[in-house]
Amino acid sequence: xxxxxxxxxxxxxxxxxxxxxxxxxxxxxxIKTDFPSEQTCCGxxxxxxxxxxxxxxxxxxxxxxxADAETVVTPSGSCCSVVREYFPHLLRNDPVMHRxxxxxxxKTFEFTEFLQKKLKVDWSAWDLPYKAVATFHYSCHNRGxxxxxxxxxxxxxxxxxxxxxxxxxxxxxxxxGGTFAVKFGEIxxxxxxxxxxxxxxxxxxxxxxxxGGCTLNIIGALHREGVNIRxxxxxxxxDQAMKxxxxxxxxxxxxxxxxxxxxxxxxxxxxxxxxHHGGRVA
Numbered sequence: 414x415x416x417x418x419x420x421x422x423x424x425x426x427x428x429x430x431x432x433x434x435x436x437x438x439x440x441x442x443x444i445k446t447d448f449p450s451e452q453t454c455c456g457x458x459x460x461x462x463x464x465x466x467x468x469x470x471x472x473x474x475x476x477x478x479x480a481d482a483e484t485v486v487t488p489s490g491s492c493c494s495v496v497r498e499y500f501p502h503l504l505r506n507d508p509v510m511h512r513x514x515x516x517x518x519x520k521t522f523e524f525t526e527f528l529q530k531k532l533k534v535d536w537s538a539w540d541l542p543y544k545a546v547a548t549f550h551y552s553c554h555n556r557g558x559x560x561x562x563x564x565x566x567x568x569x570x571x572x573x574x575x576x577x578x579x580x581x582x583x584x585x586x587x588x589x590g591g592t593f594a595v596k597f598g599e600i601x602x603x604x605x606x607x608x609x610x611x612x613x614x615x616x617x618x619x620x621x622x623x624x625g626g627c628t629l630n631i632i633g634a635l636h637r638e639g640v641n642i643r644x645x646x647x648x649x650x651x652d653q654a655m656k657x658x659x660x661x662x663x664x665x666x667x668x669x670x671x672x673x674x675x676x677x678x679x680x681x682x683x684x685x686x687x688x689h690h691g692g693r694v695a
Contacts, residue, residue: 415445417482419496419521421489422454423625431488431625434652435524439486441655441664442534449478455495460503461592469503476500476513484531485521488648490624491554491591493523498557524648525623526560529568536571540658543572543650548580548617550587550608550631552624568647569621572654578615582607589630605634613640620644 416439420432436446456471475496479485487493500514528534549569551562562583569577588594588604608631612620622628622644635642 415447415483416486416527417479417484418446418448419452419455419479419485419487419492420448421487421492421625423629424488427629428488428625428646431646431648434646434648435486435488438528438648438651438655441660442528442532444532449482451478455492457492457495457591460495460499461590465503468499472500472503472514473510476510476517479517479521480513482520484527485517486524486527487521488524488623488625488646490523490552490558490560491626493521493526494554494557496521523555523558523560523623525565525568526558529564536568538663539571539655540660541572541651541654542574542657543654544574545619546576546578546617547619547621548578548612548615549583549621550580550612550627551583552622552627553586553590554624565623565647572650573658578617580615581611585611587627587630589626591626594630601630605630609634609638609640612642618642621647621650623647 418432418435424432439446452475454471455475456468459465459471460468485496487496497518501511501518504510504514522531547569549562549566551565555561555565566577569575585608586604587608588601590601594601612631612635618641620631620642622631623646628644628646632644635644
C-alpha cells in the first residue's frame, strides 16, 4: 500500500513536526508514503465564507493533484471532512468531476481513522511508552467522517504509562470553527473559555488534540490564561512512543526506499522541519 500525504495548511505552517510524525509512523508500519508537492489549501476558508465557485475551483485542482494516489491520509479531521463531505456536493452539477470527487472522497482518511478503521492495526504487540496525565479534545469535524470519541480513545488507551482523564463536555466545540471565530469573535471566545475551564478541571498536564485549527485556538486561550498545559497530536505521541519502546523487531521497513518528506511541504513559503534533517525521517 502507498499513502499520499495531504498535509493541510495549518499543519504545514504551524505543526510541520506532526506531518513528519505521520510519515514516520506509517513507515514503521510498512506503509510507503509520497507527497504530491503541488497540493495547496483544500478550500475550506472559501467554502466557510460562502465563496462556493472559488471553493469548487480549488476542489477541482485538489482532485487533479491526488488523481494518482492510492490512498490519501491527512492529520486533520476538518480538512478530511471537506474532501469527503463537500467536494462531491460542490461539483454535483459537473458529472465528470462529481464522479472524480466521489472517488477522491472514498480514498481519503484522517490519520487516526486510517490506523484504526482502514489498517486496523493490532497495537497489542507494540511497546508504546508515553508518560503523561492527559485528556482529549474531540474535534467537531470528526463527526462528519464517522469518527466517534470512543474510536479515538481506543488508540489513546494503547499508550503505556499514560493516565487518561475524561473531559467534561468532551463533544462541545472549542469555538474555532474556521471563519466562525472571526465572524463571531465574542461567542467563539466564550466557547474556548468554557473548553479550557473543562481542561483545567481534569488536572491533566497534556491535552491531546488532533486538529490544527482547534489546537491553535486552544493554545491561544491557554496562553492568555497563563495555563501550563501542553498540546500534542496523537501522531506525535505514536512517533515518540514507537521510538522509545522496544519495537525495532516490529518495524516493517521498506526495502531500498528510506522514508522521507520533502524539504518544502507545500506551495507556500514555509519550509517544513524536515529541511533541518535533510528531508529524512527514521
